[in-house]
Amino acid sequence: MNNERYFFDIERVNNVTTTAVTAVAAFSSPEKNSIMKVKADDGNTYEVVAWGDDNQLPYQLKEMVEKNSVLSQDKFFNVLTCYGRGLEYMDVATRGEKTPLPTSDKEVRRFFMRNNMKRFFAEQVTDLKYYFFCVCVVITNRERSEIVRLVHKDACHVRFQKPDEMGRSKHILFADWKDDDNPEHVEAIPLLDEYDPMGDLFARTGKEKDELGFFKKSPLSHTKFAIVCKIPTVGSSCYPIPYWSATLRDGWYDIYGLLTAAKKAKIKNGQNIRYHVEINTQFWENRARERGIPLNTEKFVAMKDEFITKLRDYLGGSNNSDKLLWSEFDALLDGKERHNIKVNVVDTSKAGNEYNDDVAEASNVLAYSDNVHPNLAGATPGKSQMNNSGSDKRELFTMKQALETLPHDMMMTVHNTVILFNDWQDKVYPDVPMIILTTLDKNTDAKQVTTNNGQKQDGDTDGNN
Numbered sequence: 001m002n003n004e005r006y007f008f009d010i011e012r013v014n015n016v017t018t019t020a021v022t023a024v025a026a027f028s029s030p031e032k033n034s035i036m037k038v039k040a041d042d043g044n045t046y047e048v049v050a051w052g053d054d055n056q057l058p059y060q061l062k063e064m065v066e067k068n069s070v071l072s073q074d075k076f077f078n079v080l081t082c083y084g085r086g087l088e089y090m091d092v093a094t095r096g097e098k099t100p101l102p103t104s105d106k107e108v109r110r111f112f113m114r115n116n117m118k119r120f121f122a123e124q125v126t127d128l129k130y131y132f133f134c135v136c137v138v139i140t141n142r143e144r145s146e147i148v149r150l151v152h153k154d155a156c157h158v159r160f161q162k163p164d165e166m167g168r169s170k171h172i173l174f175a176d177w178k179d180d181d182n183p184e185h186v187e188a189i190p191l192l193d194e195y196d197p198m199g200d201l202f203a204r205t206g207k208e209k210d211e212l213g214f215f216k217k218s219p220l221s222h223t224k225f226a227i228v229c230k231i232p233t234v235g236s237s238c239y240p241i242p243y244w245s246a247t248l249r250d251g252w253y254d255i256y257g258l259l260t261a262a263k264k265a266k267i268k269n270g271q272n273i274r275y276h277v278e279i280n281t282q283f284w285e286n287r288a289r290e291r292g293i294p295l296n297t298e299k300f301v302a303m304k305d306e307f308i309t310k311l312r313d314y315l316g317g318s319n320n321s322d323k324l325l326w327s328e329f330d331a332l333l334d335g336k337e338r339h340n341i342k343v344n345v346v347d348t349s350k351a352g353n354e355y356n357d358d359v360a361e362a363s364n365v366l367a368y369s370d371n372v373h374p375n376l377a378g379a380t381p382g383k384s385q386m387n388n389s390g391s392d393k394r395e396l397f398t399m400k401q402a403l404e405t406l407p408h409d410m411m412m413t414v415h416n417t418v419i420l421f422n423d424w425q426d427k428v429y430p431d432v433p434m435i436i437l438t439t440l441d442k443n444t445d446a447k448q449v450t451t452n453n454g455q456k457q458d459g460d461t462d463g464n465n
Contacts, residue, residue: 034049034050034052034053034055035047035048035049035050035162036048036050036055036181038159038173038175038181038182038183038186039182039186040173040186040187040188041185041186041187041188042188044188046161046162046171046173046188047161047162048159048160048161048162048173049159049160049161049162049163049169049237049238049239050159050181051159051177051238051239055159055177055181056177056178056179057239058131058155058156059156059177059178061130061131061245062130062156064248064253065130068253068256068257068366070256070362070363070366070367071244071247071253071366071370073377074366074367074370074372074377075129075130075370077372077376077377078129078370078371078372079122079125079126079129081397081400081401081404082125082128082129082404082407082408083121083122083125083432084401084404084432084433084434084435085432085433085434085435086118086121086122086432086433087117087118087120087121087415087430087431087432088102088430088431088432088433089102089103089108089112089117089415089419089428089429089430089431090102090103090428090429090430090431091103091104091105091427091428092425092426092427092428092429095429100431103427103428105424105427105428107424108424108427108428111148111418111422115149115150117150120136120150120152121411121432123152123154124136124152124229124411124414125407125411127152127154127155127156128229128231128407128410128411129407130155130156130242131155131156131239131240131242132230132231132233132240132241132242132243133155133228133229133230133231133239133240134152134155134228134229134411135152135153135154135155135158135172135226135227135228135229136150136151136152136153136226136227136229136414137150137151137152137153137189137224137225137226137227138150138201138224138225138226138227138414138417138418138421139151139223139224140205140223140224140225141223142223144205144206144207144220144223145205145207146421146422147417147418147421147422150414150418153172153174153226157174157175157176157177158172158173158174159172159173159174159175159177160172160173160191160238160239161173161188161191163237163238167237168193168194169191169238170190170191171188171189171190171191171226172188172189172191172226172228173186173187173188174186174187174188174189175187189224189225189226190204190218190222190224190225190226191225191226191227191228192204192225192226192227193214193215194228194230196214197227197413197417198416198417198420198421199214199215200214200215201225201417201421202421203215203216203217204216204217204218204222204225205217205218207421227413227414227417229410229411229413229414230410231406231407231410243369243371244369244370244371246369247365247366247369247370252362252365252366252369253366255358255362256359256362256363256366259355259358259359259362260359262355263355263359266355275315275343276343277311277315277341277342277343278341278342278343279341279342280341283341284300284303284304287303287307288300288303291303315343371400371403372400373396373400375392375393375396376393376396376397376400393437394437397437398436398437401434401435401436404432404434408432412430415430416430
């Protein structure tokens with residue numbers, strides 16, 4: 001492997017008494033230079049493309065997101081908007097109607113429920129938003145005449161076999177690679193062609209003959225096949241480079257970590273001094289005289305220490321907030337007051353506020369990098385920060401939902417393969433109904449629309465929705 005750095009460091013900022021989360025270089029080297037040999041459970045040894053120079057990149061990406069409150073919430077927001085109303089297998093007979101309906105076919109519904117397709121879809125969406133690809137394993141019956149099971153494979157545990165001369169990986173290797181390049185158990189699963197998984201599966205199972213000769217029939221013992229759904233990115237051969245990861249390289253992720261660390265330190269250090277107590281020197285002389293203690297002796301110093309300790313205990317602590325402190329004072333010849341003891345409260349309410357604008361700016365850039373408008377996800381704090389009108393919020397939400405078409409299309413590859421392989425194409429089609437916010441004059445605040453029924457959301461047919 002080469003010596004370039006892919007991973008992220010957590011650096012301690014000088015002169016700051018708290019940790020700042022920062023990132024350094026990532027995604028800079030061709031994957032062909034990072035190959036390792038791994039023995040799988042099937043007894044074969046595979047050449048595997050490492051994900052990052054140390055094969056730990058997906059885990060480090062995950063950790064970096066978890067340590068940043070803005071990116072973490074943005075990821076969850078993107079998962080929610082992409083999920084919409086969840087995956088449905090819709091009835092073909094109602095496709096042209098204003099309100100298409102989910103299928104009631106018993107065979108299809110049984111498959112849908114037995115595979116917990118709602119959760120399956122949520123898992124696929126989550127990986128797609130983090131890593132720009134997701135992996136599914138289709139399992140056929142023993143006769144290989146029907147797909148009976150869909151299993152999600154966490155993308156962070158997936159590695160690809162070294163591509164052949166045609167640039168195709170023939171297997172995925174699934175294992176817990178966290179801090180371990182030689183896991184005890186490695187599952188090797190045949191990978192269907194990324195561009196034509198349907199044709200590859202039909203040829204492997206003998207359902208159809210491959211006229212072009214690209215695909216070959218697999219042994220009858222093979223009933224599990226992997227399908228990879230990727231969002232296309234520029235210049236990545238195996239593992240996509242997510243567009244949102246640019247914020248880990250351009251410095252804004254580091255800036256946010258430095259600002260939050262500095263603000264925390266400022267608040268913490270500012271609260272160390274809560275009271276400033278002024279004591280008149282004449283007060284000590286009078287107190288010593290009353291007690292018969294000579295000035296500038298050990299007893300005099302001990303008397304002062306004892307008084308200050310009692311005063312500190314009296315003022316400090318949450319149980320002393322409502323206590324009364326009083327002291328005597330006299331007046332000088334010019335009428336000015338002369339206090340024996342004066343307690344000043346140190347104002348710490350504004351400690352760290354000088355960073356607020358910078359933190360808001362960094363939050364906005366992080367949200368922008370993940371294609372989230374701050375006014376929707378709440379990345380910008382403050383009472384008057386970008387408080388858009390209801391109409392603006394509704395349009396922003398509608399635009400966000402419309403942008404989920406691409407990830408939906410990528411993930412539908414699996415479901416279209418299942419429907420075609422199981423010969424359900426005359427019964428159902430896959431769809432992800434979305435939530436569209438409406439105005440109050442519609443007598444409702446939201447409605448469900450489908451983006452795959454050949455109609456506009458209001459029911460007027462033009463084939464564009």
